[in-house]
Amino acid sequence: xxxxxxxxxxxxxxxxxxxxxxxxxxxxxxxxxxxxxxxxxxxxxxxxxxxxxxxxxxxxxxxxxxxxxxxxxxxxxxxxxxxxxxxxxxxxxxxxxxxxxxxxxxxxxxxxxxxxxxxxxxxxxxxxxxxxxxxxxxxxxxxxxxxxxxxxxxxxxxxxxxxxxxxxxxxxxxxxxxxxxxxxxxxxxxxxxxxxxxxxxxxxxxxxxxxxxxxxxxxxxxxxxxxxxxxxxxxxxxxxxxxxxxxxxxxxxxxxxxxxxxxxxxxxxxxxxxxxxxxxxxxxxxxxxxxxxxxxxxxxxxxxxxxxxxxxxxxxxxxxxxxxxxxxxxxxxxxxxxxxxxxxxxxxxxxxxxxxxxxxxxxxxxxxxxxxxxxxxxxxxxxxxxxxxxxxxxxxxxxxxxxxxxxxxxxxxxxxxxxxxxxxxxxxxxxxxxxxxxxxxxxxxxxxxxxxxxxxxxxxxxxxxxxxxxxxxxxxxxxxxxxxxxxxxxxxxxxxxxxxxxxxxxxxxxxxxxxxxxxxxxxxxxxxxxxxxxxxxxxxxxxxxxxxxxxxxxxxxxxxxxxxxxxxxxxxxxxxxxxxxxxxxxxxxxxxxxxxxxxxxxxxxxxxxxxxxxxxxxxxxxxxxxxxxxxxxxxxxxxxxxxxxxxxxxxxxxxxxxxxxxxxxxxxxxxxxxxxxxxxxxxxxxxxxxxxxxxxxxxxxxxxxxxxxxxxxxxxxxxxxxxxxxxxxxxxxxxx
Amino acid sequence: xxxxxxxxxxxxxxxxxxxxxxxxxxxxxxxxxxxxxxxxxxxxxxxxxxxxxxxxxxxxxxxxxxxxxxxxxxxxxxxxxxxxxxxxxxxxxxxxxxxxxxxxxxxxxxxxxxxxxxxxxxxxxxxxxxxxxxxxxxxxxxxxxxxxx
Numbered sequence: 001x002x003x004x005x006x007x008x009x010x011x012x013x014x015x016x017x018x019x020x021x022x023x024x025x026x027x028x029x030x031x032x033x034x035x036x037x038x039x040x041x042x043x044x045x046x047x048x049x050x051x052x053x054x055x056x057x058x059x060x061x062x063x064x065x066x067x068x069x070x071x072x073x074x075x076x077x078x079x080x081x082x083x084x085x086x087x088x089x090x091x092x093x094x095x096x097x098x099x100x101x102x103x104x105x106x107x108x109x110x111x112x113x114x115x116x117x118x119x120x121x122x123x124x125x126x127x128x129x130x131x132x133x134x135x136x137x138x139x140x141x142x143x144x145x146x147x148x149x150x151x152x153x154x155x156x157x158x159x160x161x162x163x164x165x166x167x168x169x170x171x172x173x174x175x176x177x178x179x180x181x182x183x184x185x186x187x188x189x190x191x192x193x194x195x196x197x198x199x200x201x202x203x204x205x206x207x208x209x210x211x212x213x214x215x216x217x218x219x220x221x222x223x224x225x226x227x228x229x230x231x232x233x234x235x236x237x238x239x240x241x242x243x244x245x246x247x248x249x250x251x252x253x254x255x256x257x258x259x260x261x262x263x264x265x266x267x268x269x270x271x272x273x274x275x276x277x278x279x280x281x282x283x284x285x286x287x288x289x290x291x292x293x294x295x296x297x298x299x300x301x302x303x304x305x306x307x308x309x310x311x312x313x314x315x316x317x318x319x320x321x322x323x324x325x326x327x328x329x330x331x332x333x334x335x336x337x338x339x340x341x342x343x344x345x346x347x348x349x350x351x352x353x354x355x356x357x358x359x360x361x362x363x364x365x366x367x368x369x370x371x372x373x374x375x376x377x378x379x380x381x382x383x384x385x386x387x388x389x390x391x392x393x394x395x396x397x398x399x400x401x402x403x404x405x406x407x408x409x410x411x412x413x414x415x416x417x418x419x420x421x422x423x424x425x426x427x428x429x430x431x432x433x434x435x436x437x438x439x440x441x442x443x444x445x446x447x448x449x450x451x452x453x454x455x456x457x458x459x460x461x462x463x464x465x466x467x468x469x470x471x472x473x474x475x476x477x478x479x480x481x482x483x484x485x486x487x488x489x490x491x492x493x494x495x496x497x498x499x500x501x502x503x504x505x506x507x508x509x510x511x512x513x514x515x516x517x518x519x520x521x522x523x524x525x526x527x528x529x530x531x532x533x534x535x536x537x538x539x540x541x542x543x544x545x546x547x548x549x550x551x552x553x554x555x556x557x558x559x560x561x562x563x564x565x566x567x568x569x570x571x572x573x574x575x576x577x578x579x580x581x582x583x584x585x586x587x588x589x590x591x592x593x594x595x596x597x598x599x600x601x602x603x604x605x606x607x608x609x610x611x612x613x614x615x616x617x618x619x620x621x622x623x624x625x626x627x628x629x630x631x632x633x634x635x636x637x638x639x640x641x642x643x644x645x646x647x648x649x650x651x652x653x654x655x656x657x658x659x660x661x662x663x664x665x666x667x668x669x670x671x672x673x674x675x676x677x678x679x680x681x682x683x684x685x686x687x688x689x690x691x692x693x694x695x696x697x698x699x700x701x702x703x704x705x706x707x708x709x710x711x712x713x714x715x716x717x718x719x720x721x722x723x724x725x726x727x728x729x730x731x732x733x734x735x736x
Numbered sequence: 737x738x739x740x741x742x743x744x745x746x747x748x749x750x751x752x753x754x755x756x757x758x759x760x761x762x763x764x765x766x767x768x769x770x771x772x773x774x775x776x777x778x779x780x781x782x783x784x785x786x787x788x789x790x791x792x793x794x795x796x797x798x799x800x801x802x803x804x805x806x807x808x809x810x811x812x813x814x815x816x817x818x819x820x821x822x823x824x825x826x827x828x829x830x831x832x833x834x835x836x837x838x839x840x841x842x843x844x845x846x847x848x849x850x851x852x853x854x855x856x857x858x859x860x861x862x863x864x865x866x867x868x869x870x871x872x873x874x875x876x877x878x879x880x881x882x883x884x885x
Contacts, residue, residue, distance in 0.1 A: 077833030077869045210829055217834030218822040220769015220809035224835060227768035235763075260752065281759035285752075354773050354781055354835040354868050403771070403835030404868050436774045635829065639874065643832060646870025669778035669866060678860035680872035 045186045048102075053186035055144055057104075057115045058088055058137030061182035065165050067094045069138075071101050072109070072116035073126040074375050075213060076353075076405035077643075078700040079636035080126035082211045086632055087131055090205040091138030091196060094178060095165040101212060106381035107396040119377040122410045122526055124599035124698020127632055131696060132196070139194040141185070148184035149176050199630055199691070208635030225358045225373035225400045230429040233360070234263055235280035236421050237287045238432060240272040240442050243662035245521050246297040247271045256286040265290065268420045276421065280433050299521030300662035307448060307520050307659060308345070314471030314516030315343065315452040321517065323493035327510030332465035336456025340549045342542055344453070344724040346472075346534035348657040348664070349446035350672060351527055355403020356439040357414040361422035362429035363388060368395045370419065373402035375409040383412035387419035406647070407526035411444050437667040444525020445657055445664075447473035447492075451538040456510075461550045463561070465510035468496065468539065473524045474517045475531075489517065494531040494598055495705065496539065501600040501695065502532065505568035506543075506561040522659060528647055529704035532598035536705035537712065537726065540594035544713045545722065554593055554713065555581050567690060568595055571604035571625040574686050578623045579606035589620060592713025594706040601697025602627040605706035607681075610736075611718040617728075618736035619649075619681035619711065628697035631689040641685040641703045648707030650675045653728045653735060679735045740801045742767065743811025753799035758782045760798045761808060769809035769838045773866070780865030783839035783846075784808050790846035809838040812845060821845045824882035832869035840865045844879050853883045 046054040052062045060068040069088045075081035085101050109116050117133060118125075142162055149167040150157040153174060160169050168175040199206060216222035241247055251273045253265035261282030268274050273292055277283035314320075333339055359372040361384070368388040374380040374397075381397045388395060402409055418432040434442070449472030456465035474489035492515045494502040504513070527533070547557035555576050562569040572595045576582075585591055588610045595604035608621040624641050631637055654673035658665045666672035708726070715733075716722050723731060739748045742765055749764050756775075761767050761784070770793060773781030777795040784793045785807040793806075812819045818826065821844045831837045840863070847854055847862045854862070859879055867875070 077831075079832070211831075213834075214826055214829060214831055217831040217837050218818065218825050218841065219813060220767065220838050222834055223768070224771075226772065227762075229766075229768075279759065279763040281755050281763065352868055354771070354779065354833070354866070356772070402833060404833045406868065433772075436776075639829070639832065639871070642873045643870030646872060647868070650868075668776050669774050670776060674866045674868060675870070675872070676860075676866065677863045677872040677875060680876070683873055 045183070053182050055141040055182060055185050056137045056190055057112070058134055059092060059141040061178050063179045063182070065095065065098050065177050065179035067092065067099045067165065067178070069099055069101050070104050070116060072104060072119050073130065074119070074121040074377065074399060074402060074405070076121065076375065076402035076409070078126065078640060079211060079633060080121065081213055082209065083127050083632040083636065084130065084134055085212060086205045086207070086209060087127070087135050088138035090202055091135045092142050093162040093164070096204050096209070098165060099212065103377070103399045105396055105398060106377040109378065110381065110392055120379065120410065121375040121405070122407055124701045126700070128600055128696040128698050135196050136194060139196055140190050143191050143194050144185040144188045145178050145181055147188055148181040152176065152181065152184065205632050207633070209633060211636065222401055224355055224403045225360070225371065226355055226403070226433055228360050228371050228400060228431060230360065230362065233429040233431055234276050234278065234425070235283050236274045236276045236430050236432040237280060237283035238268060238272050238274040238417055238434060238438060239287055239292065240438065241294050241296065242441060243294070243296040243299045243521070244442065244523050245299050246662070247295045248273055249293040249295045251293070252291040256290050259286045259289070262286045264425060266421055266424050268417050272417060274417070274421050274432070276425065276430060280431070284435060296662060302521055302662045303660055304658045310518050311345070311448065311450040311471045314518045315450055315469055317471070317516045319516065320469065320514035321488035322512065322514045323488065323490065324496055324498050324504055324513040325511055327465070329465045329467045329510040329512035332510035333454055333456040333467060336465060337459045338457045338549065339454055340545055341452070341454045342545055342724060343450065344538045344541065345450040346448065346537060346726050347655070348448045348522060348659070349527060349651055349655040350440055350443040350657055350666070351406040351408035351525070352440070352669070352672060352674065353404025353406055353408055356434040356436055357408070358431065358433040359415045359418035360429060360431040361418040362427070363419065363422040364426050366394060368419065370397045370415060371400050372397060372415055372418070373400050373409060374412070374415070375402070375405045375407070379410065379412050380415045383415045384419050387416045388423060406528040407530070408444060410526060413442075436669070440667050440672055441664045443657070443664070444523050446527035446533065447475055447524040447531065448520065449473065449534045451534070453538060453542040455542070455546045455549070457550060463508060463546060463550065466508045466512070468513045469516065470514070471516040471518055473519050475524045475526060477517060477519055478524055489515070492531055493535070495535045495596040503597050505565050505595060505597050507564045508561065521662065522664070529598070529701045532596060532702070532705040533648070533651065533708070536594060536596045537709050540596065540706070540709035541712050541722070541724070544592070544716065558593065558595065567602045567627055568597060570690065571595055571602045571627050571688065574625040574688055575604045575606040575623045578684065578686060579608060579621070581606065590714045590717035592710045592715070592717060594709035594713065596705050598702040598705055599698035600628070600695055601699065601702040603702045603706050605703070605710040607710040607714045609711060609714045609718060611715065612736055614719055615731070615733045616736040617711070617715065617733065622681050622683045622707070622710070623686065624683060624703050624706070625686040625688055626699070626703060627688050627690050628699055629689055629692060629694055630696050631687050634687045637687045637699050638685040640699050642683040644701070644703040645683050645707045646675050646680065648704040649679070649711065652708035652711060652726060653679075656727045656730065738798055738802050740803060741805040743807055749798065751798055754797045757784070757793040757796045757798050757801055757806070761793060767808050767810050771835055771838055773836065778866065779836070780843060781836045781839040783842040783865065785842060785846055788846070788849060790843050809842055812841065819845060820885045821848065821878070821882045824878040824885060828874050828878040828881060830871050830874040830878050832871055836865060836867045840867065840875060844875070844882065847879070848883055854879065
């Protein structure tokens, strides 16, 4: 079907601030046709690119019974592709061995009134925010296939059953495969309100199935964005102003234009310059030799010390946004018998996915095509459309495999750059690839934050008040200011907020959690786990400090504060039991705990460590419990949990981007280190879905936040030294 | 022209001799399974075998491999049968995003050539690749499984 798009750019904002979770972008999409314009009549069969019939938007079935399941979210290692396919297949009652997957394109989604809904893949929402409608897509397709078979036999659909891609008419024993009736099924009206299975009855979903996308990753066959080859393609290397928010003043192309392979030296936007050459290595070599003058702007005055000074001022500033409160914390602290106070801080960090940012674009005035590893195909589409200045119906974006994302690929700066380059070389496809150094110094960094916490006790040593002040960056203020709530960024309070996906997991009679917003020229971004990361360190280490002040065991102290939070207490008890909290640890081994609710899941960790020489940590064992409500693939959850500890502990031990003259100082993995296998502790994952009617929780991010505080709390038990400033490397502490 | 062999096939390449082997493999030989991650021999995503030994191809000028033989991830499986390390990786469901895994697998295969049954300590000493998804727990299990295969 063809649809002429309305070229006027009515736009809408996707997602609320907290509702949008980790990737709440103020995404401006060109408005496609209304649902009515795009109504797909029952007689009209929609076909995929190979001519096979679409039963519902989520399911294409070929005559050989191959089932193609459409996946709107991006697979970047987290396993969402397999999990979503399991959910569709479960309701479809198809043969899992015949399932394959494909990404619909963002352009198709716009043309079809967003029939696949949200493409954004962040905030651990890939499965939890789409499980209902993808299951409905599978269930509706099954119903249509059964009806098509019943029509063929002229019997009632209620006499037919579907299993493993075969429909059987029970009374007569006749049977037919999905592939044989798919054409007929595709002509039927899509039923609404088809009843979904009770998860208790799942046979494909909920099982630890192998991923669908492993083989190509073992042989070099899988094509990532960096691997794309197009006929006549050129390669671009780029350098953006080394101080973020600065601009390009001038460059002297004559110095490099005769170097081997060099084809173009181009300004890109207002702040970057690119060399386009036959090969990327030629482009990069010429770029390194290119004289460039920058207008570094106001950010050039900033340093780590100047930023820390501004944040410190916020710790006691009178103005702050309240994220969560009950009772009268200030009053109760003023009259408390005893108070405890501590200040913590958390640095800028880079996502550093293994595949540096890249995008490939081919522009003509009639057509723009972009190939990009992206966490949000629709945001890529919007950025490409904007950069090209073309109407939406002349633009298409193809999602390619991602070599990691961790939140960085929800941003689209590299898409904009690729299109701006391609636009200057019409008709020639250009692949833009950032060097690792470009990637390290032009991140969307983990927000920098400090926190001052004050707890108050009564004469019976009961915690009566807690004031937690955050001071630092707001991601939403930079990325989607329209989503601020009267100036407040609710996302800052992940794990500390009012009841919901990031609800605070303790009951304190007098509570105040507020945020003094202190933004910097360095751009903040959604960094896997986002604000839960620093919030869990601040809160969970301080809760240990409070337990000590009360003379209480850290587990028992938390159990008392979680009386009204049974699922928080559930994961806490689970890790305590598995680590053997009630029995002493081995000689020289010390334990620490942490718990939080993040991205709708309840997570807890218990660590066992030993410390030699006061500064060398051996992590013997990590136990991590996750209650996501429902578990779609327990084997993949275990892998996400183990991987989360690598991300979280790399951040704890090594992760810091420092600023000098406005520039990020760390340029590569030699100074921005990441864990290796020799650092990897044994991680035992407890997957404990408790069901119920609350929204499902996510998996990719939540557990990261409890990794660091569990280890820090154990470190204190081992050494008597309380580390309140991350990372450990700046204290001379490292892995044993 | 610089001559060498890749996966048993003779190559004759016209390039600046200082160009890193990684970029010759990716952009001129046309084998993109070997990945760029850092360019400074830190991450190991570019690991290939040079005369059977694991090397970081991002930091070896192509001139240095003249007359020598290289194996990349594309050359690891023989006769349409996965190498035992690849098979163990499949059985243990090691990869997440997969981008670093070509290098990780090449490093593991080289380790098993040198030490058929490595201890955990030997794995720690020899596998120094970075994986940001954090697949190390599965990598270790899979190396032991491949060693036992």
